Structures are given as C-alpha cells and as structure tokens.
Amino acid sequence: MRKRERENPCGICGHYHKYEEGEVCGVCGHRWKASEGEGVPARHESAFPTEVLKDFLFLGSYDNASRSEVLKTLSISHILNTVPACQNLYKNSFTYHNLQHDRPLDFDEANQFLEQCERDKSRVLVHCMTGKNRSAAIVAAFLMKSRGWRLAQSFQWVKDRRPQVQLADASQHELLEYEQKLFGSSVQSLVPTESFASLGFGFPKPAGDIQAPTCNQMTLPSIFERVSPNNVPANFTFGAERTVGVNPQENNNNGSVNPTSTDNLMDSS
Structure with a gap:
C-alpha cells in the first residue's frame, strides 16, 4: 500500500481503501457512493446515528x-x-x-x-x-x-x-x-381507563420526558406517507369522539373528521 493511502483513511468507515475511486472496503464492505451522473463522491450522511x-x-x-x-x-x-x-x-x-x-x-x-x-x-x-x-x-x-x-x-x-x-x-x-x-x-x-386525550386515540401518557407523538387521523393512501403539520386542515381536531349511528358522509359535510377513518386504516391492511 502506498504511503498516501496509509495516511488517507476513508472518512466514513475509517479503513484504508481507495474510496475516492469507488473501491469497496475489504474490511467492512463500505463504498462511498458517487453523485448520480457525476464522477465525484457525494456528500455523505452524518457519521452520527x-x-x-x-x-x-x-x-x-x-x-x-x-x-x-x-x-x-x-x-x-x-x-x-x-x-x-x-x-x-x-x-x-x-x-x-x-x-x-x-x-x-x-x-x-x-x-x-x-x-x-x-x-x-x-x-x-x-x-x-x-x-x-x-x-x-x-x-x-x-x-x-x-x-x-x-x-x-x-x-x-x-x-x-x-x-x-x-x-x-x-x-x-x-x-x-x-x-x-x-x-x-x-x-x-x-382505550384504557386512564387516557391521554392529546394523542387522539386514548393512549396512556408515556413515562419520563418523552413527548407522545400526534397522529393524523385523516384517511390517507398509506399510513407510511407522512403528512407535514403544515398540511393539516384548519378544522382538524384531535381526540374526536366516535359518534355512533352518524352517517360518515354527513360528518364530512359538516367539516368534522370521519370517525371511521382509523377503522379504514386497519381494514386496508
């Protein structure tokens, strides 16, 4: 191995391989991916998890x-x-x-x-x-x-x-x-006996300093498509109670959240 290679370890894995040329590391298998359509190394992600x-x-x-x-x-x-x-x-x-x-x-x-x-x-x-x-x-x-x-x-x-x-x-x-x-x-x-209303689904409040995440209750194509908080409609409310016997279409016309949206998420699975 040439002196320059010994003094220039990979900035990601810390091992010695020709990462600038796209060579795979013989120790850990790391490869520094190049930018799409370019021959120079791309900006890598943070070294911290x-x-x-x-x-x-x-x-x-x-x-x-x-x-x-x-x-x-x-x-x-x-x-x-x-x-x-x-x-x-x-x-x-x-x-x-x-x-x-x-x-x-x-x-x-x-x-x-x-x-x-x-x-x-x-x-x-x-x-x-x-x-x-x-x-x-x-x-x-x-x-x-x-x-x-x-x-x-x-x-x-x-x-x-x-x-x-x-x-x-x-x-x-x-x-x-x-x-x-x-x-x-x-x-x-x-829904447990003691619920944390701000979650919207009646989940228990997490212990410690962890803040429970909010959940968008609108019917989406997939629950894995995250909706930005800026996209939440103005008439959206958390903790909406399920109304028994109410036509879902009527609820939508009144501007409230469809109480069956959560069920729809489960049924779609």
Whole structure:
C-alpha cells in the first residue's frame, strides 16, 4: 500500500481503501457512493446515528455502526444488527445481537433484546445497511410494543427524527400484521381507563420526558406517507369522539373528521 493511502483513511468507515475511486472496503464492505451522473463522491450522511429515544435508543446505518469512536462518544454499548449477512466489526468492544432471518423480520426477538437493554439502562444502536428500512421497522415495532403506540404514531415518531426513513413494501406489510397482533383490529379495545386525550386515540401518557407523538387521523393512501403539520386542515381536531349511528358522509359535510377513518386504516391492511 502506498504511503498516501496509509495516511488517507476513508472518512466514513475509517479503513484504508481507495474510496475516492469507488473501491469497496475489504474490511467492512463500505463504498462511498458517487453523485448520480457525476464522477465525484457525494456528500455523505452524518457519521452520527439518530437518537430515537433519549439516552437509550439510536437508529442508523452500517456506516454509523462501523465508527467505533463515534459509538463510544455516544456511550453506546449494545448493537442490534438487523442484517444477518452483515459483519460485526467490534465484538470485543460492544455487545451484539443479530437477527437470524432476512424475512420476515423477527420483531419479538428484537424487542426482547431492546427491552433488556432498556432495563439495564444500556444505550443501543439498531442498524441495517442504510438505516432507512429494516432497522427503522424494528424501531417502530419496539415503540408499538413498549410504549403502546399504534403503528401510525410510532412510524411518525421515527420519521420525524430520521426523515430519510423509507420502508419497503415488505416491511410495511409486516408492521401492519404486527400491529394487528398487538392490538387487534378494534380501535375501541385500545382505550384504557386512564387516557391521554392529546394523542387522539386514548393512549396512556408515556413515562419520563418523552413527548407522545400526534397522529393524523385523516384517511390517507398509506399510513407510511407522512403528512407535514403544515398540511393539516384548519378544522382538524384531535381526540374526536366516535359518534355512533352518524352517517360518515354527513360528518364530512359538516367539516368534522370521519370517525371511521382509523377503522379504514386497519381494514386496508
């Protein structure tokens, strides 16, 4: 290896490879992608993973997981690897847990590991190759299980913190099935005795300093298409009570939210 290459490690993975020429790293498999239609390296994403739950849960890519110095700076001690074929680089420095199968995603296995990390007050990184699909789905499933949030709320919480998240169709389908497994198809069964009205669905208020996410109750083509707060209509209200025996068309004409919109989301799954 030439002297210049020894003194010029990759800015993403920290290993020595000809990243400027698009060469794949022989250690971790990282490749610095070039801009579309250009021959120069693109601006890479942040070396830091996304903090989803304060002082506990982080979401990121394999690039993030390959930077041990960054992980140590964030006091991350555990890593959940959602890609079975992905190499664990620092087994002597971090506690790893690997999902065993590509599909379907094993939400129960992942949640068991994450719940143990939370009980032990350990900081954990959940990662896939890009931090946009598999790992994001795992984190959304954990929020549903541990916080009691429905899928739309959990996904919005993750998307707000990591805007580049983009779930594949398979991940969306598996999350919808997991939501039905946790909550069933009845919205009424989700309302506990003590509810947190500002959530709009009667969910319990999360403990600690975590602010519960709001959820758009309009009927959308997909719950995974996030609606910006600026797009919420002026007559939109949270916590709207379900009105029994009222024609949905009449409600729409009066300017109120269709009380069956949440049911429609579940029926569409």
